[in-house]
Amino acid sequence: xxxxxxxxxxxxxxxxxxSSIYQEASLSILKTADVFRRDTARFLEPYEITPQQxxxxxxxxxxxxxGIPTLAIGERLLEETPGMTRLLDRMEFKSLVRxxxxxxxxxxxLCYLTEEGARLLASLDPLVEAVDQKMAxxxxxxxxxxxxxxxxxxRETRQ
Amino acid sequence: xxxxxxxxxxxxxxxxxxSSIYQEASLSILKTADVFRRDTARFLEPYEITPQQxxxxxxxxxxxxxGIPTLAIGERLLEETPGMTRLLDRMEFKSLVRxxxxxxxxxxxLCYLTEEGARLLASLDPLVEAVDQKMAxxxxxxxxxxxxxxxxxxRETRQ
DNA sequence: CGACATTAGTTGACGCGTCAAGCATTTTGT
DNA sequence: ACAAAATGCTTGACGCGTCAACTAATGTCG
Numbered sequence: 001x002x003x004x005x006x007x008x009x010x011x012x013x014x015x016x017x018x019s020s021i022y023q024e025a026s027l028s029i030l031k032t033a034d035v036f037r038r039d040t041a042r043f044l045e046p047y048e049i050t051p052q053q054x055x056x057x058x059x060x061x062x063x064x065x066x067g068i069p070t071l072a073i074g075e076r077l078l079e080e081t082p083g084m085t086r087l088l089d090r091m092e093f094k095s096l097v098r099x100x101x102x103x104x105x106x107x108x109x110l111c112y113l114t115e116e117g118a119r120l121l122a123s124l125d126p127l128v129e130a131v132d133q134k135m136a137x138x139x140x141x142x143x144x145x146x147x148x149x150x151x152x153x154x155r156e157t158r159q
Numbered sequence: 160x161x162x163x164x165x166x167x168x169x170x171x172x173x174x175x176x177x178s179s180i181y182q183e184a185s186l187s188i189l190k191t192a193d194v195f196r197r198d199t200a201r202f203l204e205p206y207e208i209t210p211q212q213x214x215x216x217x218x219x220x221x222x223x224x225x226g227i228p229t230l231a232i233g234e235r236l237l238e239e240t241p242g243m244t245r246l247l248d249r250m251e252f253k254s255l256v257r258x259x260x261x262x263x264x265x266x267x268x269l270c271y272l273t274e275e276g277a278r279l280l281a282s283l284d285p286l287v288e289a290v291d292q293k294m295a296x297x298x299x300x301x302x303x304x305x306x307x308x309x310x311x312x313x314r315e316t317r318q
Numbered sequence: 319c320g321a322c323a324t325t326a327g328t329t330g331a332c333g334c335g336t337c338a339a340g341c342a343t344t345t346t347g348t
Numbered sequence: 349a350c351a352a353a354a355t356g357c358t359t360g361a362c363g364c365g366t367c368a369a370c371t372a373a374t375g376t377c378g
Contacts, residue, residue: 022294155194158194
């Protein structure tokens, strides 16, 4: 079951070979995601905004004028999280977001993009597009399609 | 360039289609990595150890009796980090790790696995194997191989 | 040898994930 | 209508990543 020495192994300075192709695949996924995450963070840094905050901005734009309740934002992120409140606190402090207690259901707090938030987001759009497009240098569209399908298969069988 | 509605889109409750296959691929990678990360964390939880700590245990086992300097551990993780010190603080507190200032080069601090750390790690090995193997339910070995190759191509073109 | 840079590690501050506990505000069941 | 459960959100505590500033030890070079 031992596999030949791979590039990922060198990247991690590992001495022992992977015990299975599945182990290598899972590490490869984690490593690649990490590269992406950090790449995005680095490029957003000058704008003093984190990847999570950027994602929230996009979701709020999608919600439009009706707004969206706090926790519903979490469901649309990669990860649903009770940390939403504090994340929004910071964004409200920076005037990127506005929050109002909902009158229909007073448990909810509706969130909206501010003018400033919308402006920032608009200026970021083309830059983010460019980051994703960097992938095109290494992968043909067909290969990207295959990748998406394989990853989908993995997620389907989990949970 | 707009793409057909995909499963990932539903998962994220997105209204707009992905603007490119590359955008979908990058989100898919992040999402899948997140599923893995959380899956592993959940299964390690009963042992009161985090995925990062588990990785450090494995690296220390690899280093063996000679030990390994603090920051060298970081280089072998997915992510090199100045947070190593504090991570090791917590592990030392739990008696999983032992640290000694190196006499050859007094700047370095060599880290070792304790007996207890080694025992914990040994008992975890088969369980981790099982987690990776869950992937086999959704992917043939050939598909996993393809996946690894595609991800490698992406990482190659990034920096 | 002495100024200077480099290297290894530590520490502080802050963002974010995650769990658990707690508080209002509905909703549900009888 | 009233108690109990569910829902939406907030807060506290802690783990970890990340940047920047700092100390101590080692190297380098005139």
